[in-house]
Amino acid sequence: MALIKLEGVSKLYGFGDATTVALDEVNLVIEKGEFIAVMGPSGSGKSTLMHVIGLIDRPSNGRYMFEGRSVARLKPDQSAKLRRDSIGFIFQSFNLLNRLTILENVALPLAYKGMSLSKRYKQASAVLERVGIQSREYFYPYQLSGGQAQCASIARALVNNPKLIIADEPTGNLDSSGSRLVMELLTEIHKTANTTIIFVTHNPELTRYASRVVYMHDGAIIHDEKTAFGSVAPRARQVLYTLPVKTVEDDLAGVSALMKAIPSKPSRHRTKKKRKVVSRKAAK
Numbered sequence: 001m002a003l004i005k006l007e008g009v010s011k012l013y014g015f016g017d018a019t020t021v022a023l024d025e026v027n028l029v030i031e032k033g034e035f036i037a038v039m040g041p042s043g044s045g046k047s048t049l050m051h052v053i054g055l056i057d058r059p060s061n062g063r064y065m066f067e068g069r070s071v072a073r074l075k076p077d078q079s080a081k082l083r084r085d086s087i088g089f090i091f092q093s094f095n096l097l098n099r100l101t102i103l104e105n106v107a108l109p110l111a112y113k114g115m116s117l118s119k120r121y122k123q124a125s126a127v128l129e130r131v132g133i134q135s136r137e138y139f140y141p142y143q144l145s146g147g148q149a150q151c152a153s154i155a156r157a158l159v160n161n162p163k164l165i166i167a168d169e170p171t172g173n174l175d176s177s178g179s180r181l182v183m184e185l186l187t188e189i190h191k192t193a194n195t196t197i198i199f200v201t202h203n204p205e206l207t208r209y210a211s212r213v214v215y216m217h218d219g220a221i222i223h224d225e226k227t228a229f230g231s232v233a234p235r236a237r238q239v240l241y242t243l244p245v246k247t248v249e250d251d252l253a254g255v256s257a258l259m260k261a262i263p264s265k266p267s268r269h270r271t272k273k274k275r276k277v278v279s280r281k282a283a284k
């Protein structure tokens with residue numbers, strides 16, 4: 001059974017003329033143990049897709065199955081529990097709390113589990129050892145290098161033994177040695193625990209770590225390819241610069257997503273996709 005199955009998933013923001021189709025009828029199946037890179041220009045919907053898969057946001061339309069279970073109708077507290085127990089997040093800006101030590105930050109997700117404080121710290125400390133920064137457990141986030149801070153946030157994502165790790169541009173704020181540290185750590189986690197990992201990147205070089213690359217444009221998946229570990233995915237270097245020409249069918253698909261999501265009175269105004277200038281975002 002697939003870990004994740006999205007069928008016709010759309011996500012719309014705003015109303016009327018200001019509507020943005022952030023995800024446009026996305027179909028995606030992710031098996032357990034995959035290591036997936038998601039690429040695409042700025043504004044193409046990568047973070048929105050991560051938020052939907054990670055149960056941070058709900059789709060406006062379509063079906064989402066997590067381990068064969070439909071999550072669309074889960075109540076907010078049920079979906080928060082599933083997220084807490086099964087999914088670990090890593091963000092570009094680390095999202096560590098500056099007033100807490102690294103150990104306290106990493107132990108935070110265990111607070112809901114009814115464990116004693118000493119047990120939580122013991123578990124957090126063991127994960128910090130696994131990511132190689134146990135010696136920094138009493139440091140505060142601002143006392144760490146970027147690479148170390150990201151390792152701490154990986155430790156926090158791991159502390160609940162998630163089935164899925166979602167990393168949205170985990171190396172976006174790191175230099176090349178920090179990026180390598182983080183990607184090698186994710187690779188090690190993937191190998192040893194067979195954790196499913198999805199990461200977003202603008203850096204074609206990082207597709208070397210992935211077993212599959214999904215390319216997005218204008219809220220849709222435009223290409224999806226398996227890749228050999230260790231080599232850069234064939235399309236990765238071109239993805240930011242050669243964009244497909246949009247067809248009338250594409251426009252209609254966006255409008256049809258909108259109509260399904262808003263079953264009440266259709267707007268008299270034509271809904272447009274918000275256009276974004278595709279910047280030649282430098283590979284970090």
Ligand SMILES: Nc1ncnc2c1ncn2[C@@H]1O[C@H](COP(=O)(O)OP(=O)(O)OP(=O)(O)O)[C@@H](O)[C@H]1O
Nearest residue numbers: 013014020022041042043044045046047048049274
């Ligand atoms: N909360 C929101 N409210 C309104 N529009 C949003 C919201 N979040 C995202 N969008 C819009 O949805 C589209 C997709 O955004 P998203 O953040 O998913 O892009 P991205 O591919 O992650 O871009 P980047 O590479 O810059 O991070 C954009 O046009 C964006 O402006």
Ligand SMILES: [Mg+2]
Nearest residue numbers: 046047048168
């Ligand atoms: Mg993003």
